[in-house]
Amino acid sequence: MRMELHILGTSSARPTGKRQVSGSLIQCDEGIVVIDAGEGFQTRYADQRKRLKTYDKGNTLRASRINAVCLTHGHLDHTWGLLPWMHTMALDKRETPLLILGPTSSEVFDAVIAGEPIPDFAPSAELARQIKGCQELGGTSESLGYSVRWVLGDLAENRWLEMGDDGVATPLKTMPQPEGWKKNRMHPLATHHTVPSCAWMIESKGGIGKFNRLKAAELRLSDEQKTQLSAGNDLILEDGTSLKSQDFRGKERPATRFVVSGDTSEMSKGITSLSEIDVLVHESTFLNDAQQWADEFLHSTSTGAARTALACKARHLVLTHFSARLKDATVPLSEATQILESSSTVVSAAVDGDRITISDSGSISHLVWADDGWVS
Ligand SMILES: [Zn+2]
Ligand SMILES: [Zn+2]
Numbered sequence: 422m423r424m425e426l427h428i429l430g431t432s433s434a435r436p437t438g439k440r441q442v443s444g445s446l447i448q449c450d451e452g453i454v455v456i457d458a459g460e461g462f463q464t465r466y467a468d469q470r471k472r473l474k475t476y477d478k479g480n481t482l483r484a485s486r487i488n489a490v491c492l493t494h495g496h497l498d499h500t501w502g503l504l505p506w507m508h509t510m511a512l513d514k515r516e517t518p519l520l521i522l523g524p525t526s527s528e529v530f531d532a533v534i535a536g537e538p539i540p541d542f543a544p545s546a547e548l549a550r551q552i553k554g555c556q557e558l559g560g561t562s563e564s565l566g567y568s569v570r571w572v573l574g575d576l577a578e579n580r581w582l583e584m585g586d587d588g589v590a591t592p593l594k595t596m597p598q599p600e601g602w603k604k605n606r607m608h609p610l611a612t613h614h615t616v617p618s619c620a621w622m623i624e625s626k627g628g629i630g631k632f633n634r635l636k637a638a639e640l641r642l643s644d645e646q647k648t649q650l651s652a653g654n655d656l657i658l659e660d661g662t663s664l665k666s667q668d669f670r671g672k673e674r675p676a677t678r679f680v681v682s683g684d685t686s687e688m689s690k691g692i693t694s695l696s697e698i699d700v701l702v703h704e705s706t707f708l709n710d711a712q713q714w715a716d717e718f719l720h721s722t723s724t725g726a727a728r729t730a731l732a733c734k735a736r737h738l739v740l741t742h743f744s745a746r747l748k749d750a751t752v753p754l755s756e757a758t759q760i761l762e763s764s765s766t767v768v769s770a771a772v773d774g775d776r777i778t779i780s781d782s783g784s785i786s787h788l789v790w791a792d793d794g795w796v797s
Contacts, residue, residue, distance in 0.1 A: 423625055423677050424449045426702065426777040427482065429465040430457075433684075433706045433720070433742045434498050441465055441773055442498035443742065445681055445702070447623045449605045452488040456621050456681045462502030463509050469774060476794040484510055485517045488599035491607060492523035493683020494618035495546035504555045511565040518568035520599055523548040524609060524617045530575035533590045534582055544616045549573060552584050561586040572597060576611045576619055576691075604628070610691030612682060614719045620682040620692055630671030637669060675783045680735075684742065686715065687725025693732040699779055701735035702771070704742035709756045723753035727760035727768065734766075737785045741771045 425448045432440035442459030446466070455462075466482070473480045493499055507519070525533075529543050539549050552560075552571045562569045563586055571584040574596060581593040598606055604626050609619040632651045642650070649656055649666075656664040680692060681702045692701070706720035715722045721729070723740060730738035738761070740753055747753070750770035757768045767785070774790030788795035 423674075423779045423781055423783075424623065424679055425480075425779075426679060426681070426700070427469055428702070428739075428741060428771045428775045428777070429462070429469055429773060430459055431741045431743060431771045431773050431775075432498075433704070433744050434496075435745055436460070437745045439773065440743065440745075443493075443683070444499075444502065446482060446487070447679055447681070448482065448486075449623065449625055451602045451605050452599055453482065453486045454599075454607060454621075454623055455487060455490045457493055457499040457683060458490060458501075458503040458506060459498045460501040463506035465773070466506070472774060472790070484513065484515060487519070488517065488602070489520040489522065489607065491609070491621040492521070492548060493612070493620065493681075494524065494614055494616050495544070495548040495551055496616065496684065497546065499683055500548075500551060504558060504560050507555075507560055507565060507569070511567065515565075515567045518570070518600060520570050520572065520597055521552075522572045522574065522596065522607070522609070523552075524576050524611075524619045525549050525573045526617045527575045527577055529617075530573065530578075530580060530582065533573065533584070534592060536590070546616050548617070549584070553588070556584070556586060556588070570597065574609060574619075576609055576617070610680065610689075610695070612685035612689035612691055614684045614686070618683055618685060620680055620685065620689070622678055622680045622695075622698075624679075625677040627676035628674045630673050633669045633671065640664075672782070674781065677779050677783065679777075679779070680733075684720055686719045687721045687729050688732060689729070692729055695733045698733050698735040699783070700737045700739065700777055700785060701730050701733065702739040702741055702777070703729055705740040705753050705757070705770075706742055706744050708744075708747070708752055723756040724760050727757040727766075730766050730768070731761065731764055736766065737777075737787070738766055738768045739771050739775075739777060739787065740768065743770075 427446045429444040430441040443457040444462045445456045574581045581596045582590045608622040612618045650669045678698045703726040705723045705726045707715045707722045709724045754770045769787045776788040
């Protein structure tokens with residue numbers, strides 16, 4: 422498996438009987454990234470681990486493998502579970518560094534980097550305020566006992582800063598990536614909401630296929646010959662047989678792109694400017710008949726999510742972030758399906774606990790949590 426997303430909350434703004442607020446984890450071979458951590462995140466994360474223990478042994482989602490938290494915006498249904506969970510990880514004697522990233526506005530960025538107070542006009546959900554608050558409530562490397570980096574980005578200008586434990590902001594040259602990551606990268610994608618916001622893309626680089634050691638062994642090749650073939654050089658053996666290096670390679674691994682939106686109106690430029698996404702997890706707060714609400718509160722409708730998926734040529738669209746008014750996702754799913762009918766984009770709707778996987782060969786599966794295991 423190349424990548425796996427665990428969706429731990431699919432409700433917008435407030436929890437309902439079946440759905441909790443936002444929070445997801447993306448697992449790749451180099452680690453795990455959390456995307457948003459709304460109220461009660463740690464409980465849902467622990468529940469998911471228990472489910473895995475029972476129904477998919479070996480897939481553990483260990484906290485020590487979590488390298489980063491990517492916040493999409495400051496609304497509390499996306500952030501309010503972060504600090505309590507960080508405290509729990511301190512109790513569990515976490516040692517792995519934690520990188521926390523989120524978007525802000527150019528105006529707030531200017532004020533913070535100049536050491537000035539956060540301007541009054543900045544919204545109450547401004548992430549810079551929340552980071553300061555979290556630091557005052559013990560969200561620092563010193564009081565947690567593991568390294569925590571709080572990083573804010575002004576996406577319009579592609580500027581990044583780190584808010585230090587001492588309250589001093591330091592400019593960064595680029596957005597930091599998790600320590601030690603080589604094959605996977607996190608990218609913010611600008612979106613459009615009532616506060617500064619972004620979607621997050623986790624991209625896994627493609628690569629050449631695996632070297633076929635068995636085939637080389639069967640031909641009794643020397644180490645030197647194997648090294649040559651593995652480095653891409655063709656060989657001619659003493660008996661005149663020619664060996665092509667490409668015949669010793671498995672199938673090339675395609676690059677993989679997973680995009681998870683936070684709250685946003687449809688067709689946000691950061692997402693539509695991409696061409697070719699494997700999985701787009703997009704908010705779908707309202708039904709099609711509530712387009713005026715979507716426009717007013719800068720959210721998407723089910724059909725808006727589908728139009729966005731078409732624009733970025735997503736192979737698979739997953740709808741999430743449903744209004745508490747909806748009983749289930751039947752209607753948003755059928756509305757989105759109509760828009761995507763003549764395209765090759767597959768659409769599905771998420772419930773809490775679902776897993777979306779991309780295999781090594783690039784095939785996508787949506788595993789639905791069904792109370793006693795996952796069904797595809
Ligand atoms: Zn939300
Ligand atoms: Zn929001």
